[in-house]
Amino acid sequence: MRAMDVSPPRTTPAAEGTGTAAGHRWFAPGTHITIRGLTKRFGDAAVYEDFDLDIPHGRITSVFGPNGCGKSTLINMIAGLIPIDRGEILFDGKTARETRIGYVFQNYREAMFPWMRTIDNIAYPLQYLGLSKAEREARMDRLVASFDVKFDLNRFPYELSGGQQQTASIMRALAPGPEVLFLDEPFSALDFEMVMFLRERLQKVLVGRKVTTLLVSHDLDEAVLLADHVLLLTKRPTQVADNLPFDAPRPRTAATTVSPEFIDVKTRALEIFQREVRK
Ligand SMILES: Nc1ncnc2c1ncn2[C@@H]1O[C@H](COP(=O)(O)OP(=O)(O)OP(=O)(O)O)[C@@H](O)[C@H]1O
Numbered sequence: 001m002r003a004m005d006v007s008p009p010r011t012t013p014a015a016e017g018t019g020t021a022a023g024h025r026w027f028a029p030g031t032h033i034t035i036r037g038l039t040k041r042f043g044d045a046a047v048y049e050d051f052d053l054d055i056p057h058g059r060i061t062s063v064f065g066p067n068g069c070g071k072s073t074l075i076n077m078i079a080g081l082i083p084i085d086r087g088e089i090l091f092d093g094k095t096a097r098e099t100r101i102g103y104v105f106q107n108y109r110e111a112m113f114p115w116m117r118t119i120d121n122i123a124y125p126l127q128y129l130g131l132s133k134a135e136r137e138a139r140m141d142r143l144v145a146s147f148d149v150k151f152d153l154n155r156f157p158y159e160l161s162g163g164q165q166q167t168a169s170i171m172r173a174l175a176p177g178p179e180v181l182f183l184d185e186p187f188s189a190l191d192f193e194m195v196m197f198l199r200e201r202l203q204k205v206l207v208g209r210k211v212t213t214l215l216v217s218h219d220l221d222e223a224v225l226l227a228d229h230v231l232l233l234t235k236r237p238t239q240v241a242d243n244l245p246f247d248a249p250r251p252r253t254a255a256t257t258v259s260p261e262f263i264d265v266k267t268r269a270l271e272i273f274q275r276e277v278r279k
Pocket residue numbers: 042043047066067068069070071072073074
C-alpha cells in the first residue's frame with residue numbers, strides 16, 4: 001500500500017525524471033525520500049515485503065504502529081544503518097551515503113564520548129565538513145542560541161542529567177545541518193518537564209530549518225503533537241495502514257492536545273491502530 005498523496009508508478013521513462021543526482025529516477029514533487037519495493041527479512045520472518053512509501057520534504061513524519069512491526073527497522077534501513085534485502089531507498093534521487101543524515105538514539109547514555117566535554121561532543125561532526133574554525137564557531141553559536149540551554153555545556157556528559165544529555169545528543173545531530181533527521185524514541189526515558197522543553201525546542205529548530213524528520217514514538221499523543229503526518233503501520237509483514245495529515249499551527253504545546261483538531265487526528269489514529277492490532 002502507498003503512503004502519501006501521489007501515486008507514482010514504479011518505473012517511468014527517463015524523460016519524466018526531475019533532474020536529480022541519479023538523473024533517470026522518478027520521484028513525486030514535494031517528496032524527499034522515496035521507498036520502492038522494500039523487502040527485509042530476519043531469518044524466516046518477513047518484516048517488510050514489497051513496501052512503498054513517499055516521505056515529504058522538510059516535514060515531520062511520526063511513525064506509529066503495533067509492537068514489533070518494524071518502526072526502528074524502517075528508520076534504520078532508511079538511514080542506511082542496516083542493510084535491506086531488496087528494493088530502493090532514495091533521497092531526492094540520492095543514496096543515504098550521499099545525504100547528510102542526523103540520528104538521535106533512545107539511549108542517550110551511550111551516545112556521547114565520555115572523555116569529551118559536552119560542547120566538544122556537539123561540535124564533533126562539524127570537523128568533517130571542511131569548515132573554517134570561524135565558521136564552525138558561528139554554527140555552534142547559532143545552535144546553542146536556538147536551543148537556549150540553561151545548563152553548562154562545558155561539563156562532561158556524565159555530569160549532566162538524562163534530559164540534558166539527550167538535549168546535547170539532539171544538538172549534536174543537528175550541528176552539521178542534516179537534510180534528514182531520524183529520532184528513535186528520543187524522549188521515552190526523560191521526565192515530563194524535559195520532554196516538554198525538548199518538544200518545543202526541537203519543533204522550533206526543525207520547522208525553522210525545514211529538516212525532513214522521521215520520528216518513532218510509542219506515545220500516540222507525542223506522535224500526533226509533533227507530526228505533519230502520522231504514518232500508521234500494520235502488523236508484519238508491515239505495510240502502510242494510513243497516513244494522517246495534522247496541520248495545526250506551531251509551536252504546538254500541551255494546549256494543542258486538547259484542541260478539537262488534535263483529538264480528531266488522535267481518535268482516527270487510535271481507531272486504525274486498534275483495528276490493526278486486532279487483526
Ligand atoms: N537484528 C535482528 N535480528 C532478528 N530479528 C530482528 C532484528 N532486529 C529486529 N528484529 C525483529 O524485527 C521485528 C521488528 O523490530 P523493530 O525493533 O524494528 O520493531 P519496532 O516496531 O520498532 O518495535 P517496538 O514497538 O518494540 O519498539 C521484531 O520482531 C524484532 O524482533
